[in-house]
Amino acid sequence: MLPSNLLSPAANLFLLPSTSCSPCNHVDELKFINAYDLHASGIWISRNQSRRNRRRTTMRVEMEVVAPQAGNRLYLGMDFGTSGARFALIDKEGAVCAEGKRDYPLFKNDETIDWARSWKTTLFSLLEDVPNHYRHLVASISIDGTSATTIIVDSNTGQPLSKPLLYNETCPDALPLVKSIAPVNHTVCSASSTLCKLVSWWNSADSNKEYATLLHQADWLLWFLHGKLGVSDYNNALKVGYDPEIESYPPWLLAQPYSMLLPHVKAPGTSIGYLKEDIRSQFGFPNDCIACTGTTDSIAAFLAARATMPGQAVTSLGSTLAIKLLSTNRIDDARFGVYSHRLDNMWLVGGASNTGGAVLRQIFTDKQLEELSKQINPMKSSPLDYYPLTSIGERFPEADPQMAPRLHPRPENDVEYLHGILESIARIEGKGYRLLKDLGATQVEEVLTAGGGSKNEKWTKIRERVLGLPVSRASQTEAAYGAALLALKGARLFMQ
């Protein structure tokens, strides 16, 4: 539990007014855009191809947005994901007034990709993409980035001291040392953790190590806007070892010589300061526009779904299955890869299974999936019991690195086969939520769905029956939208 002083109602700033005009009158178009993008990123969707292709060219420019009401301020969120970046500009009700996306331009530095330059260029491109006539209304900006993407910079100039270490890179050389200082099974005890990246850099850097600052991707990009070096948020900082419960780095970490590189940590969606003068004048943002701390990309995507109460959850049905549940209690269990992020006065607990849409795509084409799904009777339970995996090994909700995929016996009828697979994945989802409860989290009461699989209505019905819970599709799933909600939160706090 959190200290009681954190439990005041005002502390829950993710609780936005439940929008009657939620998020705007163009929800279908927004869903459609999500469907297209998920398809492009290779995640399975069940959707009418011709319709998508026909509408794809015009949608973005004409339909997705609402004009802000006169006098309304706007809030800008930017998401720096694995393959590209997006922005979303929203009003105080959460309606989207503009959005856009950019792929990362690739700059080569010798043989390696210069990611730092790529992100910085994309940041400024996205700011250019924000419609000119809205910029003077922007009250705040926030940014999310990929988790554990680490950049060590000169603490005076902000210039990178080495190439950034990406979310998917590992530093196995640092793992034994990290394990020797951190508590058993701590989040930092993974070769991809930010702390392993820091220790690896510390052990290999030769000079001026004391004039360095560790930043996460989102922190560094925000720095270009506000100019204060060394500020982060407690979601990004979790994997470097920050303890959001005591709101401090733990003593074992502070005792290390490299602890002076650690950034100052605030709650996500907290004002860091006004935009720098040169940024304001270059882009036409107003004098009172603030930059706010961000979060990680997957938390921003969770925030986008606008689950706000303990017991509300988001299941992400992409190539794999991930569940995230708002809980009043913090739970961590290394066996299942379960850990908790803090969100104001609640905890966001999560687990990720290796089952998911990737298995479906190995067996069926998109067209088959669409046709076969139509013929499923979701009210009827399937007698088939599978454990769909693309390769050996499972972590959550069953911790078994040797688990083999189970997709047999295969019935002659493909409708029955697909029904059996979808229902089996639903059972794994249900088991996931039960496990979180058994580990001490709040009981799930409602499930929102993101990812390609959320578009399959038959699957949704099957999941409703198997989970025994209301299941619906999240109307917003873009991380940039979640970052915009953080900007809105930060602006509200700042005005108080």
Ligand SMILES: *[C@@H]1O[C@H](CO)[C@@H](O)[C@H](O)[C@H]1NC(C)=O
């Ligand atoms: C796809 O959508 C179009 C128009 O909405 C419709 O005419 C067509 O029958 C649909 N195709 C399939 C396979 O559902």
Ligand SMILES: *[C@@H]1O[C@H](CO)[C@@H](O)[C@H](O)[C@H]1NC(C)=O
């Ligand atoms: C990590 O992801 C980047 C793109 O986000 C990719 O270019 C790179 O190859 C990946 N590296 C590894 C080790 O998977």
Ligand SMILES: *[C@@H]1O[C@H](CO)[C@@H](O)[C@H](O)[C@H]1NC(C)=O
């Ligand atoms: C650490 O994790 C392992 C499995 O990953 C588990 O077996 C062990 O009980 C955990 N130890 C503690 C102290 O939590």
